[in-house]
Amino acid sequence: MQGPSVQWVLMAAVRVRFAPSPTGYLHVGGARTALFNWLFARHHGGTFILRIEDTDRTRSTDEAIDQIIASLRWLGLDWDEFYRQTDRFAVHRAVAEQLLRQGAAYEHEGAVWFRIPKEGATVVPDLLAGDVRFQHRELKDLVILRSDGTPTYNFACVVDDHDMGVTHVIRGDEHLNNTPKQMLIYQALGWPTPLFAHIPLILGPDKSKLSKRHGAVSVLEYEKRGILPEALVNFLARLGWSHGDQEVFSREELIQYFDLPDVGKSASVFDEAKLLWLNHEWMKRKPVAELAGLVRRCLVETGVAPAPEVEELGAQRLLKAVELLRDRSKTVVDLAHAARFLFPGEVEWPPGSEELLRAELAPAVRALAEALGNLDNGSAEDMEKAVREVLARLEIPLKLVALPMRVIVTGSRVGPSLFEVLALAGPKRVAERLSRAAAWLEKGAR
């Protein structure tokens, strides 16, 4: 008599929940648990519940709740119902009373303990791990109500999952050991047990459970680093779940394909390199205008350029820059930094540029500065024409000056087509930087 029959469950509407404890930011492990629950609910047309497990009042904070909510919103995981466990203490106490009256629980040192049978075993019919047997003698009686009257996790969880009609408990593997205790409580109360699916953990590069010491693990941290939510969702989904050989999934595809049988059983290592690759993929797929919006904000936030300068740049030019730069940027932050040369002020030459910027380049650079400065609004084509004319006159091959020019104008040896870059920076800025460099070269460089 363990829970509802399979038939009944298949017919019932799916109800799942994500139940974080607000003791810190939402990390990627929790985010994936939330994502799997959310996808499962959306795939089956069910309900996704967000329940804040704040029974430990000493460790729970409102800031953490805000952070978790902000993280889920950013990821695009919307919930249909919301609860806070602390709002339900009265219910928890009433159920504890009932257990007490039944003799299934007893008081000791002010706390209420649930009694675990001495004999026998409980089998957890896990959807992923299969039947897992726990001998009762391995389990210890557990506190369900602390001496201050607040409920503990294993108890509140059972009461709430039952009251909220949760059909599938999808949670991290670290909870598998708690499950027999929870099942025993369900049984003592005469309640049907939900279905359980314990998903494997996410590990750090050292193969231990992912934690702060592995570096960036907070969801919001990834946002700050210029990761797209589409990419993080895609990446997290592929950690432990797959659909054939497909790697890139839109949110819609994920909802369409996701289901529990395709979830693996082994823990997986969080691989930043692959996240970055996926991020790049999503940067390429995102509508330019949307990406440009993110870049605009990032430009200011990362201090690449103050807001007025970004405004002055204009939407068209920003769009064009994003279009050209996104192919060579892994993150939005990367892109913003690569766009530095679009703004006023000097650009810093990369180390080792002295070898590139040799004094004999001075006449050419001077000539180019003058020619390009005379253009009033150069397109890439105009720029190219002007540059080639000057070089033809001086009989200097483009190859000789292309890299130096690029460095002088952008402060980088790499980037989009030289002429596109010149057009993007604009004749005025190009001329300024070239003549400054020419002066420096004329003084004999160094």
Add this chain to the structure above:
RNA sequence: GUCCCCGUCGUCCAGCGGUCUAGGAUACCGGGCUUUCAAUCCGGAAACGGGGGUUCGAAUCCCCCCGGGGACACCA
């Protein structure tokens, strides 16, 4: 230590008894294209933890070992 889970390229996955000379992705290496870097295209190196079974046949099923991880709170 006890209990539980897991074990295919460095990493993420495919594989669900024969079609596997083990496939894809990423990362890495080499090449093409290009004024550079990307993008893109071509190519390369790279794995079934070990040992027993079962079977005509095992990466796929069973057992043992080894290895990794998780849980052992009046935390969740």
